[in-house]
Amino acid sequence: MxxxxxxxxxxxxxxxxxxxxxxxxxxxxxxxxxxxxxxxxxxxxxxxxxxxxxxxxxxxxxxxxxxxxxxxxxxxxxxxxxxxxxxxxDPRFNVRYRDDKSYPVLAVTLNEEYPRLSVYRGPRRKGVRYFGPYSHAWAIRETLDLLTRVFPARTCSAGVFKRHSQIERPCLLGYIDKCSAPCVGRVSAEEHRKIVLDFCDFLSGKTDRFARELELEMNAASAELNFERAARLRDDIAALKRALEKQAVVLGDGTDADVVAFADDDLEAAVQVFHVRGGRVRGQRGWVVEKPSDPGESAEGRLVEQFLTQFYGDQAELGGAADESTNPVPREVLVPCLPPNADELADWLSGLRGSRVALRVPRRGDKKALAETVHRNAKEALQQHKLKRAGDFTARSAALQNIQESLGLADAPLRIECVDISHVQGTDVVASMVVFEDGLPRKSDYRHFAIREAAGEGRSDDVASIAEVTRRRFARHVHEQQQPLDELAPEGKSRKFAYPPNLYVVDGGAPQVNAAQAVLDDLGVADVAVIGLAKRLEEVWVPAEAEPLILPRNSEGLYLLQRVRDEAHRFAIAYHRSKRSKRMTASALDSVPGLGEIRRKALVSHFGSLARLRQASVEEIITVPGIGTATAAAVLEALGVTVDSPVSAAPEDPVGKDQSAEQATR
The missing domain is CATH 3.40.1440.10 (GIY-YIG endonuclease)
Structure with a gap:
C-alpha cells in the first residue's frame, strides 16, 4: 500500500x-x-x-x-x-452518475421525409426532437397508444415502412386508424408532417388549443347528425384528457425548471430530479451515489456542484446534435443549497444553454412545496437502496473473503477476470473475457477474442485456445508495464490492460488451468492467481495440483465464481452466434448459380434478413436490381422454399426428340 x-x-x-x-x-x-x-x-x-x-x-x-x-x-x-x-x-473514486442513458425518451425523427415516433435511448441526433425522459419505456408506449388516436403518425421502423410500401397494403395500425398510413399514400408527406408537428406541439405544452378544436369539431359533427364522427371525436378528447392526467400541473404555465433534491447518510447520497416543462412534470430521474470526500469542503455543496457539472455536461453532449428546439438545460435549476462557486456554475450552465440560467434555492410557494416532494422521493429512494444493498454488500464481502481463504491468497480478489471458449465442432471459435470488480461486473472492460491459431480443419482445441487468449491478454499487459508511462500514454488513454486481475479464472479443468499458468510463467507474470472452474461438478482446479479443490455448495465464494463463469459463457455465446449468423447468411446463398457477391449483398440489404427473404415471392425478389426470374427461383430453392418454376419451358429440339425416341425404340 x-x-x-x-x-x-x-x-x-x-x-x-x-x-x-x-x-x-x-x-x-x-x-x-x-x-x-x-x-x-x-x-x-x-x-x-x-x-x-x-x-x-x-x-x-x-x-x-x-x-x-x-x-x-x-x-x-x-x-x-x-x-x-x-x-x-472514469476515475474510480469520483462520484459518477452512470445511468443517464438508461432513461428512455420519445424521439420524433423530423429529419426524415415521413417522421417517425419511437422509444429511444442513447446520444441525441441532428434533426430529431426528444420528449422525456420517462422512468420506464412502457410509459412512453402508453402515451403513444393514447395520442396516436388523435395524432395518427407513423411509429413503424424503416424496414416495415418500406415493405408495406412495396406490397401496397398498410399494417394493422393503418387499418384501425392509429396510423395515417403514409406508406400507401393515404396522406401526403406534407399532411403527415403536419400531424407530427401537432403531436410535438401537444407534448410541448400547447394542449388547450387541441382540446378546444376537437370539441368544436365534435359539436359541428353532432349538429350535422354525423354521430359516428362525433363519437370518435369524443373518444379522442377522452384520450387527450387521460394523457394530460399523467402530467400533473405543478407550477405556472411556461415554467421551465429542474428541481433537484438530496438525501444522504455518512457514506451515500440519493439524488432525485423532477423535470418541469411548461409547468408540468415531464420526467423524473434518480441515482444513489457515494458521497464526495474532498477535505475542507461542505459535503452537500460539493454534491450539488458535482451533480450539476456531470449531469448537465452529459446532457449537453447528448443534446449537442439534437433539434434546436430541444434544449437539455432548463432556464431555472432549483437546488437545496448553493455551492460556494454558485455564480461560476450559473455562468457555465448559461454557456451550455446559450442563454441565462438561474441557479437558486426555493424559499416559499409552489416551488418550495415541489422541492419538498422531490426530497421525500430522495429519502424513500435512499431507504430502499440501503435495504437492498445491505444484503448485497454483505454477500459480496463474504464471497471475496471466502475465495481468499479457500485459495490462500494474500489479498481479497477485488478484480476477477474469467475467459470462456465457444464453438460448434471446431468452427467459428471465439473467446470472451469478463471482468468483475468488488464482486460486480465491469462491462466496460469486457473483451471478445476471435481465435486465430487453436482451431482449424474442423477440430477444436480448448486448451490451445485458452493459452492463446491468455497470451494475448497478458502480453499486452507486460508490454505496457515495461514502457514509461509518459511515452506510452501521456494522458492515460490507451493503458487498457495495465490493471492486472487478482484472480484469473478459466472455464475448464486441469489441462486448461495448467496451460494458462504456463503462459503466465513464460511471460514472467507472477502476481496473478489462476484457477479453473469445471462445469460438471463445479470443481476448482489449481495449477500443478492433481486433485481439485471442492468448495461447499452453499458457500458465497462458489456462488460468485459460478456467476463470473456463467457471465463469461453468456458473453461468449452471444459473440459466437453473431459470427455464425453472418457466416450462415453468406453460405446459404453461395450455392446459387449466377449469384455473385455484389448481388448477394444487394439481396440481403434489400430484405434485411434471410427470414424475410424466405417469405418473399419471386415477383418481390426480381425487384432487386440485377436479379432475374430464374435467379429468384434458385434463391428460394437454396433457402428451402418450394416454388413453381417461373421460367417457361424451353422449346423442344425436334432433332433431339427424334434421337431420344429412336434410342428408346432401340
Missing part, C-alpha cells in the same frame, strides 16, 4: 492559482480528479494526518502513487476541465 508521504509535493511547489488535479495509482491509472479555487491549500489537506481523513479519502490517498495538477485562469475553466477529465478517465 503506497504511503502518501512518498509522493507528497515539496512545500511551496504547489501553485496558489485555481486548477484541476489528478491522483494516479502505481499502474498509472487516474483514480481521482478534483478542482480547487486555490490548489495549494486543497492539495495540502490531502497529506494531513491520515486518521483525520474521511474513510473514502483515506482509501484514495493510500491507493494513489502520484499527484499532478493543471493551472487554469478561472473557476469556470476549472469546472469544464474537471468534467472533461472525469468523463475521459
Amino acid at each position: 503506497p504511503d502518501p508521504s512518498t509522493y507528497r509535493p515539496a512545500p511551496g511547489s504547489i501553485p496558489v492559482e485555481p486548477g484541476v488535479y489528478r491522483f494516479r495509482d502505481p499502474h498509472g491509472r487516474v483514480i481521482y480528479v478534483g478542482k480547487a479555487k486555490s490548489l495549494r491549500p486543497r492539495l495540502t489537506s490531502y497529506f494531513q494526518d491520515i486518521s483525520a481523513l474521511h474513510p473514502r479519502t483515506r482509501q484514495m490517498v493510500t491507493t494513489a502513487a502520484k499527484v499532478e495538477w493543471t493551472v487554469v485562469n478561472t473557476e469556470v475553466e476549472a469546472l469544464q476541465l474537471e468534467y472533461n477529465w472525469i468523463k475521459e478517465f
Whole structure:
C-alpha cells in the first residue's frame, strides 16, 4: 500500500492559482480528479494526518502513487476541465452518475421525409426532437397508444415502412386508424408532417388549443347528425384528457425548471430530479451515489456542484446534435443549497444553454412545496437502496473473503477476470473475457477474442485456445508495464490492460488451468492467481495440483465464481452466434448459380434478413436490381422454399426428340 508521504509535493511547489488535479495509482491509472479555487491549500489537506481523513479519502490517498495538477485562469475553466477529465478517465473514486442513458425518451425523427415516433435511448441526433425522459419505456408506449388516436403518425421502423410500401397494403395500425398510413399514400408527406408537428406541439405544452378544436369539431359533427364522427371525436378528447392526467400541473404555465433534491447518510447520497416543462412534470430521474470526500469542503455543496457539472455536461453532449428546439438545460435549476462557486456554475450552465440560467434555492410557494416532494422521493429512494444493498454488500464481502481463504491468497480478489471458449465442432471459435470488480461486473472492460491459431480443419482445441487468449491478454499487459508511462500514454488513454486481475479464472479443468499458468510463467507474470472452474461438478482446479479443490455448495465464494463463469459463457455465446449468423447468411446463398457477391449483398440489404427473404415471392425478389426470374427461383430453392418454376419451358429440339425416341425404340 503506497504511503502518501512518498509522493507528497515539496512545500511551496504547489501553485496558489485555481486548477484541476489528478491522483494516479502505481499502474498509472487516474483514480481521482478534483478542482480547487486555490490548489495549494486543497492539495495540502490531502497529506494531513491520515486518521483525520474521511474513510473514502483515506482509501484514495493510500491507493494513489502520484499527484499532478493543471493551472487554469478561472473557476469556470476549472469546472469544464474537471468534467472533461472525469468523463475521459472514469476515475474510480469520483462520484459518477452512470445511468443517464438508461432513461428512455420519445424521439420524433423530423429529419426524415415521413417522421417517425419511437422509444429511444442513447446520444441525441441532428434533426430529431426528444420528449422525456420517462422512468420506464412502457410509459412512453402508453402515451403513444393514447395520442396516436388523435395524432395518427407513423411509429413503424424503416424496414416495415418500406415493405408495406412495396406490397401496397398498410399494417394493422393503418387499418384501425392509429396510423395515417403514409406508406400507401393515404396522406401526403406534407399532411403527415403536419400531424407530427401537432403531436410535438401537444407534448410541448400547447394542449388547450387541441382540446378546444376537437370539441368544436365534435359539436359541428353532432349538429350535422354525423354521430359516428362525433363519437370518435369524443373518444379522442377522452384520450387527450387521460394523457394530460399523467402530467400533473405543478407550477405556472411556461415554467421551465429542474428541481433537484438530496438525501444522504455518512457514506451515500440519493439524488432525485423532477423535470418541469411548461409547468408540468415531464420526467423524473434518480441515482444513489457515494458521497464526495474532498477535505475542507461542505459535503452537500460539493454534491450539488458535482451533480450539476456531470449531469448537465452529459446532457449537453447528448443534446449537442439534437433539434434546436430541444434544449437539455432548463432556464431555472432549483437546488437545496448553493455551492460556494454558485455564480461560476450559473455562468457555465448559461454557456451550455446559450442563454441565462438561474441557479437558486426555493424559499416559499409552489416551488418550495415541489422541492419538498422531490426530497421525500430522495429519502424513500435512499431507504430502499440501503435495504437492498445491505444484503448485497454483505454477500459480496463474504464471497471475496471466502475465495481468499479457500485459495490462500494474500489479498481479497477485488478484480476477477474469467475467459470462456465457444464453438460448434471446431468452427467459428471465439473467446470472451469478463471482468468483475468488488464482486460486480465491469462491462466496460469486457473483451471478445476471435481465435486465430487453436482451431482449424474442423477440430477444436480448448486448451490451445485458452493459452492463446491468455497470451494475448497478458502480453499486452507486460508490454505496457515495461514502457514509461509518459511515452506510452501521456494522458492515460490507451493503458487498457495495465490493471492486472487478482484472480484469473478459466472455464475448464486441469489441462486448461495448467496451460494458462504456463503462459503466465513464460511471460514472467507472477502476481496473478489462476484457477479453473469445471462445469460438471463445479470443481476448482489449481495449477500443478492433481486433485481439485471442492468448495461447499452453499458457500458465497462458489456462488460468485459460478456467476463470473456463467457471465463469461453468456458473453461468449452471444459473440459466437453473431459470427455464425453472418457466416450462415453468406453460405446459404453461395450455392446459387449466377449469384455473385455484389448481388448477394444487394439481396440481403434489400430484405434485411434471410427470414424475410424466405417469405418473399419471386415477383418481390426480381425487384432487386440485377436479379432475374430464374435467379429468384434458385434463391428460394437454396433457402428451402418450394416454388413453381417461373421460367417457361424451353422449346423442344425436334432433332433431339427424334434421337431420344429412336434410342428408346432401340
